[in-house]
Amino acid sequence: MENIPKNSVDLIFADPPFNLNKKYESKINDQLSKAEYLKWTETWVLNCIELLKEGGSFFVWNLPVWNTHISSILNKYLNFRQWIAVDIKYQLPIPNKLYPAHYSLLYYTKGKKPNTFNNQRLPMEICRHCGGDIKDYGGYKNKLNKNGLNLSDVWHDLSPVRHGKYKSRESNELPIKLLERVISMASNEGDLIFDPFGGSGTTFIVSEILKRRWIGCEIGPVDSIIKRFDDVDLHKKQISEIQKKKNVLFTEEMRNIRSKNEHWLPETINGK
Ligand SMILES: C[S@@+](CC[C@H](N)C(=O)[O-])C[C@H]1O[C@@H](n2cnc3c(N)ncnc32)[C@H](O)[C@@H]1O
Numbered sequence: 096m097e098n099i100p101k102n103s104v105d106l107i108f109a110d111p112p113f114n115l116n117k118k119y120e121s122k123i124n125d126q127l128s129k130a131e132y133l134k135w136t137e138t139w140v141l142n143c144i145e146l147l148k149e150g151g152s153f154f155v156w157n158l159p160v161w162n163t164h165i166s167s168i169l170n171k172y173l174n175f176r177q178w179i180a181v182d183i184k185y186q187l188p189i190p191n192k193l194y195p196a197h198y199s200l201l202y203y204t205k206g207k208k209p210n211t212f213n214n215q216r217l218p219m220e221i222c223r224h225c226g227g228d229i230k231d232y233g234g235y236k237n238k239l240n241k242n243g244l245n246l247s248d249v250w251h252d253l254s255p256v257r258h259g260k261y262k263s264r265e266s267n268e269l270p271i272k273l274l275e276r277v278i279s280m281a282s283n284e285g286d287l288i289f290d291p292f293g294g295s296g297t298t299f300i301v302s303e304i305l306k307r308r309w310i311g312c313e314i315g316p317v318d319s320i321i322k323r324f325d326d327v328d329l330h331k332k333q334i335s336e337i338q339k340k341k342n343v344l345f346t347e348e349m350r351n352i353r354s355k356n357e358h359w360l361p362e363t364i365n366g367k
Pocket of ligand 1 (some may be wrong): 121
């Protein structure tokens with residue numbers, strides 16, 4: 096990180112180890128004392144802040160318990176925009192506590208306004224079986240934006256990468272859909288993206304496909320990152336599928352099932 100020019104990066108996405116005693120290929124110690132973990136965290140967070148351009152955005156993915164501390168560092172130097180709750184169940188219920196059901200994604204910018212904020216819109220939620228409405232939009236149906244609903248700061252539509260042809264390594268791989276969303280929202284083509292904790296390279300492959308420039312660090316083996324670039328066509332296909340399902344109120348597939356079962360579509364309610 097010392098070799099990267101200061102104030103040069105448009106977007107930073109960081110997904111550090113969570114200090115949960117996980118086994119990493121890099122053999123890092125993931126069971127530091129709380130004080131040691133926070134000291135280490137402060138060092139990399141401050142280094143990241145230096146690299147960020149004025150108007151650049153900084154996202155940190157972590158457990159809520161650590162992101163409360165990271166927020167208190169970031170609040171001194173950057174502007175808080177959002178605490179995004181990403182609804183992914185990651186452990187079993189704990190006795191005498193609420194069931195932990197979200198990861199925290201902190202979103203900050205350097206300076207008052209982000210240089211880039213591209214609104215992301217989602218399709219309406221419908222019944223998987225009949226295509227009918229799940230929420231009652233009453234008289235507002237004809238006011239819904241045809242490009243989809245506003246993305247909120249609670250994300251329900253992401254699932255952990257578990258099986259299948261897209262999984263690149265044993266653990267810690269974030270969903271492509273998450274990075275597609277963050278990168279599309281907070282950067283433009285040609286922008287420079289930095290990820291200090293490369294892992295399997297999710298940030299790098301999405302940046303590459305979305306035509307951003309990217310730079311990153313990874314202390315362990317980088318074979319899974321290289322493998323991802325060997326499989327670039329597979330990831331391109333995956334991203335194109337993700338993109339077909341955003342910025343529309345109904346996808347083609349949704350329109351078909353709704354027409355078949357005689358549920359309303361924007362063109363059938365006009366004027367009603
Ligand atoms: C939670 S994983 C990141 C996963 C990544 N977001 C992905 O989707 O594949 C954290 C990564 O940080 C790496 N790491 C830990 N300490 C590091 C350090 N000091 N410098 C660079 N990488 C480090 C680990 O080896 C691990 O691969």
